[in-house]
Amino acid sequence: MPQLNGGGGDDLGANDEMISFKDEGEQEEKISENSSAERDLADVKSSLVNESETNQNSSSDSELTVLPLCCVQRSAVSLHLKAERRPPPRAETFRDKTRESLEEAAKRQDGGLFKSPPYPGYPFIMIPDLTSPYLSNGSLSPTARTYLQMKWPLLDVQAGSLQSRQALKDARSPSPAHIVSNKVPVVQHPHHVHPLTPLITYSNEHFTPGNPPPHLQTDVDPKTGIPRPPHPSDISPYYPLSPGTVGQIPHPLGWLVPQQGQPVYPITTGGFRHPYPTALTVNASMSSLLSSRFPPHMVPPHHSLHTTGIPHPAIVTPNVKQESSHSDISTLNSSKHQDQKKEDEKKKPHIKKPLNAFMLYMKEMRAKVVAECTLKESAAINQILGRRWHALSREEQAKYYELARKERQLHMQLYPGWSARDNYAANQQGKKKKRKREKQQADGNDANTPKKCRALFGLDQLSLWCKPCRRKKKCIRYIQGEGSCVSPPSSDGSLLESPPSSPSMVPNSPPSKESKPQTEQMQPLSLTMKSGPLVSSSHHQHHHLSMAPPPPLALLDNSGAGKTHGPAHNGSLDPSDVSSSRPSGSAQPASACNSHSLLPSSAPTQPLSLVTKSID
DNA sequence: CGACCTTTGAAGCGG
DNA sequence: CCGCTTCAAAGGTCG
Numbered sequence: 001m002p003q004l005n006g007g008g009g010d011d012l013g014a015n016d017e018m019i020s021f022k023d024e025g026e027q028e029e030k031i032s033e034n035s036s037a038e039r040d041l042a043d044v045k046s047s048l049v050n051e052s053e054t055n056q057n058s059s060s061d062s063e064l065t066v067l068p069l070c071c072v073q074r075s076a077v078s079l080h081l082k083a084e085r086r087p088p089p090r091a092e093t094f095r096d097k098t099r100e101s102l103e104e105a106a107k108r109q110d111g112g113l114f115k116s117p118p119y120p121g122y123p124f125i126m127i128p129d130l131t132s133p134y135l136s137n138g139s140l141s142p143t144a145r146t147y148l149q150m151k152w153p154l155l156d157v158q159a160g161s162l163q164s165r166q167a168l169k170d171a172r173s174p175s176p177a178h179i180v181s182n183k184v185p186v187v188q189h190p191h192h193v194h195p196l197t198p199l200i201t202y203s204n205e206h207f208t209p210g211n212p213p214p215h216l217q218t219d220v221d222p223k224t225g226i227p228r229p230p231h232p233s234d235i236s237p238y239y240p241l242s243p244g245t246v247g248q249i250p251h252p253l254g255w256l257v258p259q260q261g262q263p264v265y266p267i268t269t270g271g272f273r274h275p276y277p278t279a280l281t282v283n284a285s286m287s288s289l290l291s292s293r294f295p296p297h298m299v300p301p302h303h304s305l306h307t308t309g310i311p312h313p314a315i316v317t318p319n320v321k322q323e324s325s326h327s328d329i330s331t332l333n334s335s336k337h338q339d340q341k342k343e344d345e346k347k348k349p350h351i352k353k354p355l356n357a358f359m360l361y362m363k364e365m366r367a368k369v370v371a372e373c374t375l376k377e378s379a380a381i382n383q384i385l386g387r388r389w390h391a392l393s394r395e396e397q398a399k400y401y402e403l404a405r406k407e408r409q410l411h412m413q414l415y416p417g418w419s420a421r422d423n424y425a426a427n428q429q430g431k432k433k434k435r436k437r438e439k440q441q442a443d444g445n446d447a448n449t450p451k452k453c454r455a456l457f458g459l460d461q462l463s464l465w466c467k468p469c470r471r472k473k474k475c476i477r478y479i480q481g482e483g484s485c486v487s488p489p490s491s492d493g494s495l496l497e498s499p500p501s502s503p504s505m506v507p508n509s510p511p512s513k514e515s516k517p518q519t520e521q522m523q524p525l526s527l528t529m530k531s532g533p534l535v536s537s538s539h540h541q542h543h544h545l546s547m548a549p550p551p552p553l554a555l556l557d558n559s560g561a562g563k564t565h566g567p568a569h570n571g572s573l574d575p576s577d578v579s580s581s582r583p584s585g586s587a588q589p590a591s592a593c594n595s596h597s598l599l600p601s602s603a604p605t606q607p608l609s610l611v612t613k614s615i616d
Numbered sequence: 617c618g619a620c621c622t623t624t625g626a627a628g629c630g631g
Numbered sequence: 632c633c634g635c636t637t638c639a640a641a642g643g644t645c646g
Contacts, residue, residue, distance in 0.1 A: 358624035
């Protein structure tokens with residue numbers, strides 16, 4: 001059985017046994033609680049990203065210091081989900097129905113999930129049993145995957161561990177900053193690692209030793225920051241591998257991490273032998289994610305081959321490309337066209353885009369959610385994951401951003417000439433998502449995705465929109481005049497989670513790109529909307545929300561600011577900024593606005609968050 | 617069997 | 632510079 005949670009007492013763990021949900025409204029309420037955190041996160045996001053990048057250079061020590069949520073133990077509310085899983089009702093209008101069902105399902109599940117903190121105490125990370133999770137062939141069904149609980153390193157930090165950590169740190173060779181950001185606290189402690197680490201599951205077949213790609217091998221771009229030189233430190237000794245398997249398991253970051261004496265891409269054995277203290281190594285889970293990205297079976301094109309001879313996961317050869325390998329054959333029949341295409345592709349293997357932070361997160365968490373929720377539909381699961389993502393603490397998100405950054409770097413090194421555009425072209429040829437776009441657009445136009453100004457004035461009166469809204473950023477108007485807030489995202493409950501980040505006020509935060517995400521997040525709603533008249537309700541929420549307590553994150557921030565932990569983390573993340581940004585507190589309310597809660601009822605109850613607030 | 621759905625983030629393209 | 636579009640993962644669902 002996959003679930004290890006139970007032991008932890010994590011509510012989430014309560015998988016199958018679920019108690020029926022009461023009202024969705026409640027769920028939403030709970031969600032709102034998260035919203036605050038989301039806001040913070042959003043604000044921080046940008047900083048995180050930057051941080052990750054900046055981190056490279058900076059070496060601060062403070063990894064340990066910050067323990068985010070630890071303190072904030074959210075009370076674990078027992079989570080009750082319906083054991084019975086209702087497949088989304090299919091109905092007449094498939095789309096609407098499906099949507100609704102998805103939304104509903106998501107809400108239900110999510111709500112349930114949210115009741116209990118996704119990561120209570122932030123303790124665990126579920127590691128998928130990778131037997132072959134990433135194989136495109138997908139021999140294993142998702143459900144088949146097993147997950148191991150891992151403690152999140154940060155949480156674990158304790159006095160003793162700190163010392164050890166420090167030691168590790170010291171021990172580390174001057175690791176390339178680029179690879180590891182000190183600021184991001186990702187150090188994994190050995191003892192924390194579950195003995196059965198998922199990594200073990202990696203199939204050996206995947207990895208055959210080989211030589212690293214030429215370009216990689218020799219050098220690492222000093223510039224890019226991905227160091228090739230042997231870095232003992234990079235490899236984590238802690239990596240949870242069973243002895244036997246170890247050799248075969250590639251280091252998750254193996255591509256990036258060079259080992260002493262070993263080939264740069266020693267996926268095989270080398271990878272794990274050496275201590276891998278650095279942030280990169282981070283969590284086993286994280287690493288697993290990365291490793292997952294590199295499926296063995298994919299055959300890489302010449303240069304794309306990994307040192308080990310293993311192609312980078314990103315590369316998909318047409319044949320191998322999807323699970324439906326057999327289908328390929330049939331496809332061949334379809335037309336010469338394809339044949340030609342194939343040939344072309346062969347010549348030019350399809351290199352996938354590197355996964356972004358959220359995608360990495362999804363990969364890691366999907367199974368968990370599936371297990372917990374009993375939902376299988378990816379759409380619904382993704383909604384939940386999206387919410388959870390928003391609920392993640394800065395640190396947590398930072399980890400993923402960091403991973404994503406590394407992935408991108410790696411990807412760049414592996415495929416120097418590659419550009420996302422290549423894939424665009426491919427699709428165009430293949431013709432992939434067309435309808436989708438149309439639909440999206442349509443939806444977008446709808447009030448369904450309410451952006452403050454957009455909802456308020458409509459597309460027609462774009463000129464009236466505040467600049468940020470026009471840019472898809474946070475609505476100033478909305479924030480500023482809280483009262484003015486029109487309705488939030490009414491539409492979907494799903495939105496609940498996505499709060500607007502505190503924002504506006506903080507123009508400074510360097511969130512260039514990040515800001516975008518935040519805003520986007522805020523408007524995820526598309527799902528729900530169809531149903532109805534949420535807007536009006538938004539008002540209520542607004543009030544409530546405003547009253548709502550600050551998110552747990554706030555604590556962090558505060559603590560960070562005031563307290564020590566500032567060091568590494570903060571520095572990198574800029575927590576200070578964050579905290580500062582929020583200080584007024586006014587921001588929160590605003591964000592609250594955003595948070596969408598459709599139900600009036602949703603309002604007030606989110607005790608937990610409040611509690612956390614007390615910290616102050 | 618392929619496209620869609622859904623999420624966030626990164627990147628490309630065009631104005 | 633800004634906005635829009637595409638793609639990345641994933642699995643159920645529909646045409």
